[in-house]
Amino acid sequence: MPASAVLSATGIVKTFPGARALDGVDFELRRGEVHALLGENGAGKSTLIKCLTGAYRRDGGRVELDGAPIDPRDPLDAQKLGIGTVYQEVNLLPNLSVAENLYLGRQPRRFGFVAPREMNRRARALLSAYEMDIDVTAALSSYSVAVQQVIAIARAVDLSGKVLILDEPTASLDAQEVRMLFRIVRDLQARGLGIVFITHFFEQVYAISNRITVLRNGRLVGTRETESLPRKDLVTMMLGHELHAAEQAGETKAESSGPVRYAFHGLGKAGRVKPFDLEIRQGEVVGMAGLLGSGRTETAELLFGVETADSGTAECEGRRLSLSSPRAAIAQGFGFCPEDRKVDGIIGDLSVRENIALALQARRGWMRPLSRKEQDALADRYIKALDIRTTDREKPIRLLSGGNQQKAILARWLATNPDFLILDEPTRGIDVGAHAEIIRLIESLCAQGMSLLVISSELDELVAYSSRVIVLRDREHVAELVGGDVSTENIVEAIAGQERRRAS
Amino acid sequence: LFGSAHAADMTVGFSQIGSESGWRAAETTLTKQQAEKRGIDLKFADAQQKQENQIKAVRSFIAQGVDAILIAPVVATGWDEVLTEAKDAKIPVILLDRTVDAPKDLYMTAVTSDLVHEGNVAGKWLVDTVAGKPCNVVELQGTTGSSPAIDRKKGFEQALKGHDNLKIVRSQTGDFTRTKGKEVMESFLKAEGGGKNICALYAHNDDMAVGAIQAIKEAGLKPGKDILVVSIDAVPDIFQAMAAGEANATVELTPNMAGPAFDALAAYKKDGTMPPKWIQTESKLYTQKDDPKAVYEQKKGLGY
Amino acid sequence: MNAKTLPLIATLVIFIAAFAICTLQYPTMLSTRVIGNLLTDNAFLGIAAVGMTFVILSGGIDLSIGSVIAFTSVFLAVMLEGTSIHPLLAFVLALAITTAFGALMGAIIHFLEMPPFIVTLAGMFLARGMAFVLSIDSIPIRHPFYATLKSAYWVMPGGGRLTLIGGAMLLVFLAGIIIAQRTRFGTNVYALGGGAHTAALMGVPVGRTTIGIYALSGFVAGLSGIAYSLYTSAGYSLATVGVELDAIAAVVIGGTLLTGGAGFVGGTLIGVLIQGLIQTYITFDGTLSSWWTKILIGGLLFAFILLQKGILSLSSGRRRLTMKGA
Amino acid sequence: MSGAKALGRRLLPQCVALAAILILIWFNFPGFFAIEMQNGRLYGSLIDVMNRGAPVALLAVGMTLVIATRGIDLSVGAVMAICGAVAAASSVRGDPLAVTLVMSLGIGLLCGLWNGVLVAILNIQPIVATLVLMVAGRGIAQLITEGAILTFNDPGLIFIGSGSLFGLPMPVVLWLVFGIAVALIIRRTALGLLIEATGVNRRAATLSGIQAPAFLIMAYVLSGLCAALAGLIVTADIRGADANNAGLWLELDAILAVVVGGNSLLGGRFSIIASLIGAMIIQAVNTGILLSGFPPEFNLIIKAAIIVLILLIQSPRLSHLAAFVRPAGPAAPAQGKSVAGGASAGDARDIKKLERTAS
Numbered sequence A: 001m002p003a004s005a006v007l008s009a010t011g012i013v014k015t016f017p018g019a020r021a022l023d024g025v026d027f028e029l030r031r032g033e034v035h036a037l038l039g040e041n042g043a044g045k046s047t048l049i050k051c052l053t054g055a056y057r058r059d060g061g062r063v064e065l066d067g068a069p070i071d072p073r074d075p076l077d078a079q080k081l082g083i084g085t086v087y088q089e090v091n092l093l094p095n096l097s098v099a100e101n102l103y104l105g106r107q108p109r110r111f112g113f114v115a116p117r118e119m120n121r122r123a124r125a126l127l128s129a130y131e132m133d134i135d136v137t138a139a140l141s142s143y144s145v146a147v148q149q150v151i152a153i154a155r156a157v158d159l160s161g162k163v164l165i166l167d168e169p170t171a172s173l174d175a176q177e178v179r180m181l182f183r184i185v186r187d188l189q190a191r192g193l194g195i196v197f198i199t200h201f202f203e204q205v206y207a208i209s210n211r212i213t214v215l216r217n218g219r220l221v222g223t224r225e226t227e228s229l230p231r232k233d234l235v236t237m238m239l240g241h242e243l244h245a246a247e248q249a250g251e252t253k254a255e256s257s258g259p260v261r262y263a264f265h266g267l268g269k270a271g272r273v274k275p276f277d278l279e280i281r282q283g284e285v286v287g288m289a290g291l292l293g294s295g296r297t298e299t300a301e302l303l304f305g306v307e308t309a310d311s312g313t314a315e316c317e318g319r320r321l322s323l324s325s326p327r328a329a330i331a332q333g334f335g336f337c338p339e340d341r342k343v344d345g346i347i348g349d350l351s352v353r354e355n356i357a358l359a360l361q362a363r364r365g366w367m368r369p370l371s372r373k374e375q376d377a378l379a380d381r382y383i384k385a386l387d388i389r390t391t392d393r394e395k396p397i398r399l400l401s402g403g404n405q406q407k408a409i410l411a412r413w414l415a416t417n418p419d420f421l422i423l424d425e426p427t428r429g430i431d432v433g434a435h436a437e438i439i440r441l442i443e444s445l446c447a448q449g450m451s452l453l454v455i456s457s458e459l460d461e462l463v464a465y466s467s468r469v470i471v472l473r474d475r476e477h478v479a480e481l482v483g484g485d486v487s488t489e490n491i492v493e494a495i496a497g498q499e500r501r502r503a504s
Numbered sequence B: 001l002f003g004s005a006h007a008a009d010m011t012v013g014f015s016q017i018g019s020e021s022g023w024r025a026a027e028t029t030l031t032k033q034q035a036e037k038r039g040i041d042l043k044f045a046d047a048q049q050k051q052e053n054q055i056k057a058v059r060s061f062i063a064q065g066v067d068a069i070l071i072a073p074v075v076a077t078g079w080d081e082v083l084t085e086a087k088d089a090k091i092p093v094i095l096l097d098r099t100v101d102a103p104k105d106l107y108m109t110a111v112t113s114d115l116v117h118e119g120n121v122a123g124k125w126l127v128d129t130v131a132g133k134p135c136n137v138v139e140l141q142g143t144t145g146s147s148p149a150i151d152r153k154k155g156f157e158q159a160l161k162g163h164d165n166l167k168i169v170r171s172q173t174g175d176f177t178r179t180k181g182k183e184v185m186e187s188f189l190k191a192e193g194g195g196k197n198i199c200a201l202y203a204h205n206d207d208m209a210v211g212a213i214q215a216i217k218e219a220g221l222k223p224g225k226d227i228l229v230v231s232i233d234a235v236p237d238i239f240q241a242m243a244a245g246e247a248n249a250t251v252e253l254t255p256n257m258a259g260p261a262f263d264a265l266a267a268y269k270k271d272g273t274m275p276p277k278w279i280q281t282e283s284k285l286y287t288q289k290d291d292p293k294a295v296y297e298q299k300k301g302l303g304y
Numbered sequence C: 001m002n003a004k005t006l007p008l009i010a011t012l013v014i015f016i017a018a019f020a021i022c023t024l025q026y027p028t029m030l031s032t033r034v035i036g037n038l039l040t041d042n043a044f045l046g047i048a049a050v051g052m053t054f055v056i057l058s059g060g061i062d063l064s065i066g067s068v069i070a071f072t073s074v075f076l077a078v079m080l081e082g083t084s085i086h087p088l089l090a091f092v093l094a095l096a097i098t099t100a101f102g103a104l105m106g107a108i109i110h111f112l113e114m115p116p117f118i119v120t121l122a123g124m125f126l127a128r129g130m131a132f133v134l135s136i137d138s139i140p141i142r143h144p145f146y147a148t149l150k151s152a153y154w155v156m157p158g159g160g161r162l163t164l165i166g167g168a169m170l171l172v173f174l175a176g177i178i179i180a181q182r183t184r185f186g187t188n189v190y191a192l193g194g195g196a197h198t199a200a201l202m203g204v205p206v207g208r209t210t211i212g213i214y215a216l217s218g219f220v221a222g223l224s225g226i227a228y229s230l231y232t233s234a235g236y237s238l239a240t241v242g243v244e245l246d247a248i249a250a251v252v253i254g255g256t257l258l259t260g261g262a263g264f265v266g267g268t269l270i271g272v273l274i275q276g277l278i279q280t281y282i283t284f285d286g287t288l289s290s291w292w293t294k295i296l297i298g299g300l301l302f303a304f305i306l307l308q309k310g311i312l313s314l315s316s317g318r319r320r321l322t323m324k325g326a
Numbered sequence D: 001m002s003g004a005k006a007l008g009r010r011l012l013p014q015c016v017a018l019a020a021i022l023i024l025i026w027f028n029f030p031g032f033f034a035i036e037m038q039n040g041r042l043y044g045s046l047i048d049v050m051n052r053g054a055p056v057a058l059l060a061v062g063m064t065l066v067i068a069t070r071g072i073d074l075s076v077g078a079v080m081a082i083c084g085a086v087a088a089a090s091s092v093r094g095d096p097l098a099v100t101l102v103m104s105l106g107i108g109l110l111c112g113l114w115n116g117v118l119v120a121i122l123n124i125q126p127i128v129a130t131l132v133l134m135v136a137g138r139g140i141a142q143l144i145t146e147g148a149i150l151t152f153n154d155p156g157l158i159f160i161g162s163g164s165l166f167g168l169p170m171p172v173v174l175w176l177v178f179g180i181a182v183a184l185i186i187r188r189t190a191l192g193l194l195i196e197a198t199g200v201n202r203r204a205a206t207l208s209g210i211q212a213p214a215f216l217i218m219a220y221v222l223s224g225l226c227a228a229l230a231g232l233i234v235t236a237d238i239r240g241a242d243a244n245n246a247g248l249w250l251e252l253d254a255i256l257a258v259v260v261g262g263n264s265l266l267g268g269r270f271s272i273i274a275s276l277i278g279a280m281i282i283q284a285v286n287t288g289i290l291l292s293g294f295p296p297e298f299n300l301i302i303k304a305a306i307i308v309l310i311l312l313i314q315s316p317r318l319s320h321l322a323a324f325v326r327p328a329g330p331a332a333p334a335q336g337k338s339v340a341g342g343a344s345a346g347d348a349r350d351i352k353k354l355e356r357t358a359s
């Protein structure tokens, strides 16, 4: 029914040098619907919305808004047309204040000059709808990724007169924030906006969307009503085949019987993480759960020497370890896959091959270069093993889709063959197929004797592979669930604690 | 804090252009020596080749209430205002080395050589030396836009006027430096048939000439014979070249400008004698005949 | 208190402390005369540094300003001595040229995606080259209007003068502060400095802003050229060599990050004054040789940067502690 | 092999630009390519270009590495002056040549170390950090020479400036050997990769276990060493240390050479060979201007115009446009009724936008 279509695209083509990212894709968004856009990593979802909003110029095809053809030349054009967008990586300006980010380009003015007080007032009002009471004059960079994500959403929602596009908005949000986001989305939906929603979380797809469009390798697979599309069929649509054995939750859970390999006593840093004790056994997966800002990333950074602890000791099989820098930690066989891949992970201009070889090369030192052949072999092995979608291994990594970048960084650490690997949100932005892939990988890694510490906001996932789960609240390790106690309910309970208080 | 050993009865501010050449360094050294000899407390300010810094320095001298100010102006224009301020503060100003484009009542006197005249002397020497034979001259200019470059070019061209046997075939800037003098000379030699078409080189200062001499030698020619070399300044190194027969003539620009200036100042302080508005220093021509070796020995300790 | 204003405050504290130390050594330094000189003598640098601040805030750099100042002064001198047009008209013409010149560089930077460093380096060669072509001689400006403008000063108590150009510099700074803090253009400049790609995705008109920034810098350099020509009553094609580096140093000492996105126009004023102070101190001392002057300027520059870093890291340490308490 | 082919493709624009400039000069000055043997050394304008370009070429080697780390070194000109002065002073004092060389190069290393420490350890922004030495360095050099030109007669030292080896002037031999050696070392070890990683994303590089400060310092130290060599050459060339003018503004030429060589000022990917060609392009322009016989007032305008032209030719934007005119490869916009005519140009632009801002 074209009458109710607010945004429709037909035959969208987008070619990058060496790769056709979109090949004649049709897409229709109706008024008052939540339309999920799904597909594997690198299927072309982000590229499609960038073409719709003018961030990329499309090579072919037609876009109509309310029946009239449009051709936004840049995101500003799209904004003016009433299309608000949250792009995949948080795309806000770290140096500007929260309020300035929210009102960039449309600051309230008095006598022709920006009125900061009015702007800040409005910003506070806007954010209060998201239950966020923060200092809007502080620089955006002083907030965590999650807070930034909420701000980005708030901005896009405020901008969207007709269409709201959300590219993986929930990747760094926890359950509570997701619920809040959904409440807002339903609100907008009721007001007749069309909403495009990209995610890799199936629960969320089924919780909120009305229709689903699936892309695969830059081609349209089809559009279905959500109700009439069982999960299994959806997976098949996305992957092009059925997903085997992926759902089998961790019955293979490693028995935490191996000897204690690493022991941390009273490790902590004033203002960051309260001192904590932690023991890691050989071949076990320790999960770490907590709300946003509860200090999980900080704990990981302490362990890896990114931040130096001001109290406590670290031991490996009785030996004292010095964790003064990442390099020192790596020398002890540590590895760390950071949460913010754009800032802490990828070396954007370097090729996929170089990114994968980097940590191994750094450990070997500059005098003992990996030969080109070794690097090629390494890259090829992991591109295959982790199914990294790239035209070739020499492509600059920044041109890869988000999920594929994540896999490449994982590959970087696997290549060093670490004894102890810390993964901070390893499955963020990764599609179902790869997700299953990575979980299987984690399991096989610890079967080979590697120890893992996995931080994740996906409790189900944690439950699936962790033999123990540490729960953090307010920068403090508050609980440790072992063996049979590891369950979603128990974790939620521990996180909530007695007073069900959120991070201030 | 720094009480001078001499009972300094006078404080004089000296705004120097900078230290862009050996000649300039010698001028600074001599000025300091002269001041010390007379028991004058000299406040020295180096302007790093910038007029604005010179103006700033003069203003601070006025603010400090010095007894007199010496300026070696980097450029002729733009001094009216600050000189007026000095005049209002009743501080006599003496210009060294170059004059300025300002009303004459704004400064007491100027101790300078005549830049145009220097070029003229060099030109005359060349005219006399070639004595009517046809001669292609190449010219190494000073820094484009600087007043010595403009005036020395003008004076030299004046001297050549009417002598059609002399022709300036190439003229490029060598920025007053040895390196550029050498580089530009190399290109002159290439451009003029390996140097066969060049009969004389005129350089706006000795440093460029010294560089050019090396270039000529490396091209397999004999400077001083195959190509005549005349330049200006009379720094020690050119006398060494002259002693070796590699340079022919130089026109002296004395670095001792402060001596006459201090003398004039002393006379004025004593009984109010006003010196003449222009104390011209001599532009002496040195040639092979003047025993360059001896001149070198005598000049070498002066901080060039 | 805002974390963003910290560098600014650090710089101010350092300036006041430095001035106090100088005054202790040379009591005459604390006079309105010295303060008036500080403003007048650094007026052209200060004015140009305002434009440089915007450029650097946006993550760019403008190496052409010294040459543009020289060009403007030569242009004015040639116009005023060679034709009979009124200085005000000449000012307008000069500003139009320099603004267009800046805009052109901005357009090249944006549309041809060339690095600002190189584009403005070429601009630097070009502007000075054009000045040479206009005249290699220095030309005095004797127009009576100049005399009128120069006699317009306010004698402060104590005999110091607040001259027209000194006042003009303060006005330009005021305007710069307002543009940076209170206009959408200003925020867009900061946005570009935070990341051009992100800014584009957020709907900042990158092209328009980039061209605007360099046009502004050109305009301000033109203004600075006018101030310089008033200052010296002359046009000289070799003037103000290397002023761009002084301006960059002033901007950085003023607490602006060269990577863009953080800093204040007001800080630049203090940066300029600090540089002026160093110069004044050296002349008051008057015992330094040419080389020691250079070494001392470099050393003091280093000391200021180090001090600033020290103050910043100290106070950020304290901030972290207070966060823990909260 | 593919590596060599990739290198060839990378260097193509620079080679084309160099050839174009040389041919342009040749039109103006027919004797330009003439080379003859004279006093056992090659002699001709082309040799002059290589000889006079030596300082900038050497500086460009170090500058390339510094720029690859996303830094910049403004102090190289001043370091040249210092090292030249040290060499001259030591030679005048009568030290043996080896001592002179070691002292001069050692001081260059120290200067680089100073810059490196400021940038890597004290985290001072590179432009300002090196500005300090740029300002003070010339003063230090003059302190050594006391403002005068310090002349010397040590034939060994002079040989470095105007001697010749295998018929080539010594400076040419030096920059060729040194430049190629550094390029080889960088590419045969992992240095290149690690430096590039540090330049693109220092934080991520540190998290991967790279000692970013060490590599930063190394880059500046190498730059100091290059400046010392360049300083030796210019000093030896005129048989005297001219503290005030040696290397004056040469830092800008060196940066220009790096950029003309197609390296990004934003750090990351670099090619030393390309920078060397860039240096030759710049020197060819300079020599061409000198040979042209134009009055010196026009020097700067000509130089500016040619630089803009070269960069325009290299501009990725224009080359993408060119690719559009002559469509080739798999990316050719074939089927589909293209909406916007210049779609492919826009496409190039998107990518460039991303490239420019990826940080």
Ligand SMILES: Nc1ncnc2c1ncn2[C@@H]1O[C@H](COP(=O)(O)OP(=O)(O)OP(=O)(O)O)[C@@H](O)[C@H]1O
Residues within 6 Å of the ligand: A016, A017, A019, A021, A039, A040, A041, A042, A043, A044, A045, A046, A047, A048, A088, A389, A390, A391, A399, A400, A401, A402, A403, A404, A429, A431, D351, D354
């Ligand atoms: N600028 C670019 N240049 C070249 N190729 C690109 C560019 N941007 C994206 N691609 C390629 O286009 C394909 C689609 O990428 P896109 O970002 O749209 O994937 P996605 O569906 O959003 O994946 P994810 O779920 O991982 O975010 C990928 O193969 C990617 O490598």
Ligand SMILES: Nc1ncnc2c1ncn2[C@@H]1O[C@H](COP(=O)(O)OP(=O)(O)OP(=O)(O)O)[C@@H](O)[C@H]1O
Residues within 6 Å of the ligand: A134, A142, A143, A144, A145, A146, A147, A172, A290, A291, A292, A293, A294, A295, A296, A297, A298, A339, A457, A503, A504
């Ligand atoms: N809701 C919030 N309001 C204000 N500040 C917050 C909030 N959430 C997090 N922060 C800040 O973000 C910073 C980073 O927290 P951190 O990344 O350690 O949390 P985390 O447990 O790793 O959570 P996640 O990885 O899910 O973001 C903390 O310093 C905290 O002050």
Ligand SMILES: [Mg+2]
Residues within 6 Å of the ligand: A045, A046, A047, A088, A167, A401, A402, A403
């Ligand atoms: Mg995506």
Ligand SMILES: [Mg+2]
Residues within 6 Å of the ligand: A296, A297, A298, A339, A424
């Ligand atoms: Mg985290």
